[in-house]
Amino acid sequence: MGLSRRTFSALAGTTALGLALGGSGAASCAYAAPTVPTGPAPAPPAADGKRHTIGFDRYSLIVDGRRLVVWSGEMHPFRLPSPSLWRDVLQKMRAHGYNAVSIYVSWNYHSAAPGQYDFTGVRDLDLFLRMASETGIYVILRPGPYINAEIDGGGFPGWLTATEGTARTSDPTYLKYVDEWLDQVNAIAGRHLYSKGGGTILLYQIENEYDAHVTEPAGRDYMAHLYRKVRADGIDVPLFHNDKGRNGYWIPGSFDTDGEQGRWLYGFDGYPSPTLTPPDWGHFGVGGTKGGATASPQTPGLVPEFGGGWFDPWGGVWFKGKGYAESRRLRDAAYERRFYLTNFANGITLHNVYMTFGGTSWGWLPAPVVYTSYDYGAAIDEGRQATDKLVPMHQLGQLLYHVPDLAKLDRAEDVTADGLKVYHLANPDTGAQVYVVRNDGKQTVTSAVPGIDAPVTVPAQDARLLVTGLKLGRRELRYSNAQPMLALSAGRQEIAVLTGRSGETTVTALECAMRPTVTVVEGDADWSYEDGLLRIEAQLDGLTRVLVSGGGVGTPLLLLLADDETSVRLWPRETPSGSVLVYGPALLRTADVSGTAVRLTGDTVRAAELEVWGPRGLREVTWNGGELKVRTSASGSLRAAQPLPGVGTVTLPALRGGWRRKTENPEAAPDYDDSDWKLADRTTTYSTTPVPDGQPVLFADDYGFHYGDVWYRGHFTDARGAESVSLAYSTGTQGLLMAWLDGRPLGTHRMPVPGNSSVRQGSWADTAVFDVPEELRKDGAHVLSVLVRRMQHDQDGKAQDTHKVARGLTAVTFAGAAPRLSWRIQGEAAPDPVRGPQNNGGLYGERHGWHLPDHADGDWPEAELPRADRQQGVTWYRTGFKLAVDSGIDASIGLVLDDDPARAYRVQIFLNGWNMGQYINDVGPQHTFALPNGILRTRGTNTLALAVLSDGTTPAGPSDVRLTLLGAAAGGVTVADV
Numbered sequence: 001m002g003l004s005r006r007t008f009s010a011l012a013g014t015t016a017l018g019l020a021l022g023g024s025g026a027a028s029c030a031y032a033a034p035t036v037p038t039g040p041a042p043a044p045p046a047a048d049g050k051r052h053t054i055g056f057d058r059y060s061l062i063v064d065g066r067r068l069v070v071w072s073g074e075m076h077p078f079r080l081p082s083p084s085l086w087r088d089v090l091q092k093m094r095a096h097g098y099n100a101v102s103i104y105v106s107w108n109y110h111s112a113a114p115g116q117y118d119f120t121g122v123r124d125l126d127l128f129l130r131m132a133s134e135t136g137i138y139v140i141l142r143p144g145p146y147i148n149a150e151i152d153g154g155g156f157p158g159w160l161t162a163t164e165g166t167a168r169t170s171d172p173t174y175l176k177y178v179d180e181w182l183d184q185v186n187a188i189a190g191r192h193l194y195s196k197g198g199g200t201i202l203l204y205q206i207e208n209e210y211d212a213h214v215t216e217p218a219g220r221d222y223m224a225h226l227y228r229k230v231r232a233d234g235i236d237v238p239l240f241h242n243d244k245g246r247n248g249y250w251i252p253g254s255f256d257t258d259g260e261q262g263r264w265l266y267g268f269d270g271y272p273s274p275t276l277t278p279p280d281w282g283h284f285g286v287g288g289t290k291g292g293a294t295a296s297p298q299t300p301g302l303v304p305e306f307g308g309g310w311f312d313p314w315g316g317v318w319f320k321g322k323g324y325a326e327s328r329r330l331r332d333a334a335y336e337r338r339f340y341l342t343n344f345a346n347g348i349t350l351h352n353v354y355m356t357f358g359g360t361s362w363g364w365l366p367a368p369v370v371y372t373s374y375d376y377g378a379a380i381d382e383g384r385q386a387t388d389k390l391v392p393m394h395q396l397g398q399l400l401y402h403v404p405d406l407a408k409l410d411r412a413e414d415v416t417a418d419g420l421k422v423y424h425l426a427n428p429d430t431g432a433q434v435y436v437v438r439n440d441g442k443q444t445v446t447s448a449v450p451g452i453d454a455p456v457t458v459p460a461q462d463a464r465l466l467v468t469g470l471k472l473g474r475r476e477l478r479y480s481n482a483q484p485m486l487a488l489s490a491g492r493q494e495i496a497v498l499t500g501r502s503g504e505t506t507v508t509a510l511e512c513a514m515r516p517t518v519t520v521v522e523g524d525a526d527w528s529y530e531d532g533l534l535r536i537e538a539q540l541d542g543l544t545r546v547l548v549s550g551g552g553v554g555t556p557l558l559l560l561l562a563d564d565e566t567s568v569r570l571w572p573r574e575t576p577s578g579s580v581l582v583y584g585p586a587l588l589r590t591a592d593v594s595g596t597a598v599r600l601t602g603d604t605v606r607a608a609e610l611e612v613w614g615p616r617g618l619r620e621v622t623w624n625g626g627e628l629k630v631r632t633s634a635s636g637s638l639r640a641a642q643p644l645p646g647v648g649t650v651t652l653p654a655l656r657g658g659w660r661r662k663t664e665n666p667e668a669a670p671d672y673d674d675s676d677w678k679l680a681d682r683t684t685t686y687s688t689t690p691v692p693d694g695q696p697v698l699f700a701d702d703y704g705f706h707y708g709d710v711w712y713r714g715h716f717t718d719a720r721g722a723e724s725v726s727l728a729y730s731t732g733t734q735g736l737l738m739a740w741l742d743g744r745p746l747g748t749h750r751m752p753v754p755g756n757s758s759v760r761q762g763s764w765a766d767t768a769v770f771d772v773p774e775e776l777r778k779d780g781a782h783v784l785s786v787l788v789r790r791m792q793h794d795q796d797g798k799a800q801d802t803h804k805v806a807r808g809l810t811a812v813t814f815a816g817a818a819p820r821l822s823w824r825i826q827g828e829a830a831p832d833p834v835r836g837p838q839n840n841g842g843l844y845g846e847r848h849g850w851h852l853p854d855h856a857d858g859d860w861p862e863a864e865l866p867r868a869d870r871q872q873g874v875t876w877y878r879t880g881f882k883l884a885v886d887s888g889i890d891a892s893i894g895l896v897l898d899d900d901p902a903r904a905y906r907v908q909i910f911l912n913g914w915n916m917g918q919y920i921n922d923v924g925p926q927h928t929f930a931l932p933n934g935i936l937r938t939r940g941t942n943t944l945a946l947a948v949l950s951d952g953t954t955p956a957g958p959s960d961v962r963l964t965l966l967g968a969a970a971g972g973v974t975v976a977d978v
């Protein structure tokens with residue numbers, strides 16, 4: 001590939017890139033031993049218009065000649081349909097120590113039809129990438145084409161299910177469509193590459209968890225095609241794949257990368273059960289590619305996805321989903337410390353937590369297995385609120401940025417500690433020693449760790465990282481039993497932060513050639529000096545401050561010992577004028593220094609102190625635009641004279657009044673005019689579901705209907721002798737079918753039927769059998785009307801085209817008669833130009849805009865909730881409500897639906913026309929639906945429309961419908977209406 005070679009040589013020239021690439025792209029020296037000394041991490045990235053080199057050696061990425069440990073979190077822009085809020089999540093991630101965000105780009109979200117692509121509005125990838133660079137965070141871009149991600153079809157567009165060719169292989173038809181997709185994504189990505197200074201894209205993934213055809217041409221050629229295509233499109237950052245577990249698939253050299261091995265990283269993912277002992281590989285693994293040692297010893301340890309929670313499936317008899325509180329409880333902060341620190345000890349220096357903000361699979365986005373919320377039990381919850389899982393991420397993220405010794409570690413001499421697993425590592429350049437100590441037991445352990453002259457305590461199922469021989473600015477830490485979080489220089493002093501659990505006694509020992517002057521500025525601490533060692537003992541409670549000066553060093557060191565809760569209110573920031581450390585508020589979004597002023601923006605929840613350490617000469621501090629009265633504190637900071645106010649009260653209206661109600665499904669009536677519906681008369685399909693002999697193809701995708709509900713009307717002339725009708729259908733998990741003959745309800749059939757062996761997970765096909773009422777078994781015209789609620793397309797995790805399993809009716813037969821039916825089909829109308837293809841299915845109300853805010857419902861009958869109607873079919877409810885949240889408040893609001901779980905109905909929730917998800921009353925577990933600001937007008941009028949589908953077997957709701965506050969803060973980002 002001439003093009004990519006040229007690109008690389010144009011970029012070569014610095015040590016790092018030259019070494020990593022072999023200068024002109026020659027593979028032979030791609031792995032030459034680098035000579036990158038331990039030094040400060042690269043400054044936070046921006047679209048600065050400069051060229052940057054991105055290389056690597058076996059330890060880490062090397063950016064502009066400096067080592068970079070990637071501490072990344074996953075979020076999906078498509079799961080937060082309000083671009084302003086992307087910035088909110090990005091700023092929260094950045095503030096909490098993540099230096100990168102990893103995103104999937106989901107093909108189906110951007111493409112309603114072949115050749116049609118939309119990257120505007122909530123789909124504006126360019127805007128997301130701009131925001132990431134404005135936030136100073138790297139991007140790991142993962143556009144598939146297959147992504148999995150618990151999304152419809154694993155990211156494949158609905159229309160791809162009706163095309164020829166085998167997906168995820170080198171099949172030419174499939175590749176033609178793939179190239180069409182990559183053309184679009186890469187045109188945008190190409191403008192935001194960090195290598196070219198256009199943005200902050202640092203790495204790029206092709207395909208995802210591709211474990212089929214690994215050794216066959218169909219697979220290798222496919223991967224080689226993707227590689228070449230991406231390179232030919234000008235993407236010159238390192239590429240990688242995400243191996244499904246450490247199988248050693250797609251390591252460098254396993255497929256043709258045009259000799260550019262040095263530009264290909266090996267990555268694998270892991271979602272270990274919390275009850276497991278964290279697995280070792282790399283430094284501490286034993287033998288083989290699979291069993292232990294890294295499958296790719298010359299590339300740095302890369303985990304493109306490591307579980308930061310887990311998705312929750314539907315409730316009910318089959319899946320038994322329990323809700324996301326449980327997911328968060330199982331994979332809590334201690335899980336993160338235990339598993340992520342083990343990864344780190346094993347040499348992972350590129351780490352991405354899937355998910356860090358899960359968000360919402362709104363509309364028809366979720367794969368059949370999951371419900372609307374994709375909260376994931378992540379560190380930032382679906383309502384954008386920080387959870388205590390951010391504590392370890394914050395502490396480690398800051399550490400990895402501020403302590404460069406951690407970017408280059410070798411395994412060191414084994415050491416043991418009673419009751420603890422110890423991983424011992426050392427930096428070969430600086431001599432700093434790192435100990436990851438892990439307690440796999442069920443009791444807290446206090447033990448002696450060699451090198452640390454103080455007891456080390458690790459709670460049950462937890463871990464911590466300790467260091468010895470570490471330079472903290474101009475001084476050296478001999479040891480501490482507290483975990484270091486950062487070291488920086490602010491004005492006339494240096495600051496180091498160490499952390500631990502509240503109430504713990506910590507011992508921190510600093511080398512001091514001469515007796516220093518020590519002042520305990522705040523908190524409960526004692527110190528002693530002997531034999532060149534200053535030993536500080538402190539009990540952790542809030543922020544303990546000890547100022548160490550003299551002792552042969554000109555610059556004083558402020559030692560801050562923070563308990564966990566306090567540590568996440570310490571916000572370090574790099575500015576062009578130097579480092580800033582802010583203490584107090586619930587979030588620091590931005591910090592700018594100009595002259596003698598520092599301008600801060602951020603959030604408070606409760607009233608909070610504000611304190612700033614920064615470059616010399618700072619005198620003024622502003623917070624969210626307002627100037628603060630400040631004075632200099634004994635620890636060298638500027639401290640606000642008055643605490644920052646917390647958030648005011650947010651009142652939400654009750655949704656009791658103003659409801660109107662209208663029943664629809666006219667399609668069930670015998671005289672409904674369906675002449676403009678499509679004829680369902682095809683005889684062939686590309687679906688993997690067989691077409692029954694002698695019957696037309698009834699699969700909805702074949703007629704261009706890919707999302708949500710679909711209607712069928714089968715016309716026939718003679719029903720004499722017909723005893724029953726069998727309707728075979730295929731929907732995925734929670735699908736259902738309801739049928740009417742000549743307007744008479746025949747019944748509702750739901751998937752899955754417990755105990756029905758014909759329902760196989762992965763195919764979810766079943767047959768509804770309804771009796772034909774005696775009175776209708778007559779000669780003459782008849783209409784069989786069928787409404788199928790489809791769930792979404794299966795994912796294609798095993799590369800078997802399972803996204804092509806049929807959706808909708810598959811076969812219809814009668815017992816006692818054999819009428820020939822002529823079928824018409826109607827699904828969703830043309831995709832909503834703003835809300836996109838997954839917003840609507842084919843309900844009558846959806847086709848006629850009943851979900852839209854400006855729909856005239858004045859002639860709909862008024863209604864009161866709760867309702868208890870017993871009828872098969874569809875009824876809509878609409879109401880309006882006003883919100884008047886103060887403009888300085890970021891209120892995150894949800895909608896709650898609640899009812900007696902025996903009632904058989906489900907609801908599509910439309911807020912201002914946006915499909916905010918599917919509630920299934922008798923399945924659950926989801927009752928609260930996040931309503932993103934921007935779609936929700938927090939200062940204005942909103943329209944809520946509920947499309948209720950009732951089985952007809954029980955009285956049906958809605959019953960209790962109310963708003964709830966998911967969290968509120970004073971501050972927030974500016975939110976534009978979507």
Ligand code: GAL
Nearest residue numbers: 147148149150208209305311
């Ligand atoms: C991974 C996959 C992701 C997602 C995750 C589970 O195996 O790569 O896309 O499906 O599992 O949430």
